[in-house]
Amino acid sequence: MGFLMVLSSTGANIFNCIHARKYVDYRYQKSLNFIIFPHLKPVLVLFTTQLTAKVYLNIDTVLLGSQSSEHCVGLYSAAVILNTILITVFTAMMPVFVPRIVETLNKGENDNYIILLKKIFSFVIALALPAVVGIEMLGSELITLLAGDEFIDATITIRYLAPIILITSLSNILYHNVLVPRGKEKSVLICTLVGATANLSLSFILIPVYQENGAAIGSLISEIIAFALSIVYSVRFDKSIKNVFHKLVII
Numbered sequence: 001m002g003f004l005m006v007l008s009s010t011g012a013n014i015f016n017c018i019h020a021r022k023y024v025d026y027r028y029q030k031s032l033n034f035i036i037f038p039h040l041k042p043v044l045v046l047f048t049t050q051l052t053a054k055v056y057l058n059i060d061t062v063l064l065g066s067q068s069s070e071h072c073v074g075l076y077s078a079a080v081i082l083n084t085i086l087i088t089v090f091t092a093m094m095p096v097f098v099p100r101i102v103e104t105l106n107k108g109e110n111d112n113y114i115i116l117l118k119k120i121f122s123f124v125i126a127l128a129l130p131a132v133v134g135i136e137m138l139g140s141e142l143i144t145l146l147a148g149d150e151f152i153d154a155t156i157t158i159r160y161l162a163p164i165i166l167i168t169s170l171s172n173i174l175y176h177n178v179l180v181p182r183g184k185e186k187s188v189l190i191c192t193l194v195g196a197t198a199n200l201s202l203s204f205i206l207i208p209v210y211q212e213n214g215a216a217i218g219s220l221i222s223e224i225i226a227f228a229l230s231i232v233y234s235v236r237f238d239k240s241i242k243n244v245f246h247k248l249v250i251i
Contacts, residue, residue, distance in 0.1 A: 045185040049192050056196040056222075060215040063203040068211045076212040078147035079157035083165055086131055090124060090169040094176040101177045110240060118244050120173055128166040135162040160216035167223045174230040178241060187233040195226030 061080075065073045097120050104113045135142060139162075140155040147154070175188045199222035206214030234241045 042183065042185045045189055046180075049185070049189045052189070052192045052196055056192060056199060059196065059200055060203050060207075060219055063200075064207055064212060064215045067204075067207045072212045075151060075154040076157060076215055078143060078151040079154040079161055079212070079216065081146050082135065082142060082158065083161050086128075086165050087168050090128060090165070091172050093124070094172050097177055098181065102181050105181055114240055114243050117173075117177060117241075120177060121170070121244060124169045124173060125166070128169045132162045132166050135159065135165075154212065157212050157216045160213060160220055164220055164223050167220075167227050171223070171227045171230050174227075174234045178234045178238065179230070182237055184233065184237060187237075188230075191226045191229045191233065194229055195222045198222035198225045 061073065061076060064076055097116075100116060101113065104116060136159050139159045140152060143151055143154050143158055171191070175191070179185070179187050199218055202218030202221055203215055206218050208214075210217065231241075
């Protein structure tokens with residue numbers, strides 16, 4: 001499995017480099033400093049954000065294993081499977097919207113930008129919300145289907161985790177289509193660090209008492225905190241973002 005993941009990721013990047021030769025000149029340029037170095041800082045910030053996010057996603061499982069039993073870890077892992085799949089799918093959609101968003105911002109077409117952002121929110125909500133409702137209603141059946149009858153005790157856990165699908169998807173919209181296009185990579189990093197810190201703190205408090213359900217509750221609360229902070233940053237840098245949420249509430 002690990003080999004296939006590395007192979008698919010590496011192969012895709014190699015193909016992209018080959019295909020990019022149609023648009024990028026890889027030959028040495030005297031202006032290399034001008035071309036590359038201004039982009040190193042934001043790239044490193046984004047790399048740190050991704051690294052923090054990876055730790056963030058796994059810290060609750062690690063703490064659950066250290067403070068509880070292997071059985072609880074198994075139940076939690078079974079509950080996380082579906083969330084991971086759906087969040088990966090919805091996250092993969094985000095870069096698709098970025099070129100249009102950036103083009104609209106560069107042209108100063110703020111009204112069109114708000115309209116486009118509203119459509120992105122509506123599209124993601126239309127997909128993620130039914131997924132959350134479906135998991136809440138069919139939690140036991142989904143656990144049985146994905147992991148087997150022996151993991152039926154993870155039903156409550158998967159229901160606690162389900163809202164994270166919608167919250168994380170909305171957070172990613174703000175990260176990829178509001179903050180990063182404006183060069184606010186540091187704000188994304190701060191949101192991720194705050195979420196990771198909250199998750200770590202809540203896991204220490206809740207896991208000894210509620211075990212796998214405590215890990216799920218901690219993850220849910222930390223995602224809500226990170227999402228709320230991303231809204232604060234987005235509105236701070238662009239007051240018109242309020243119109244997006246206003247229109248969504250009306251709809």
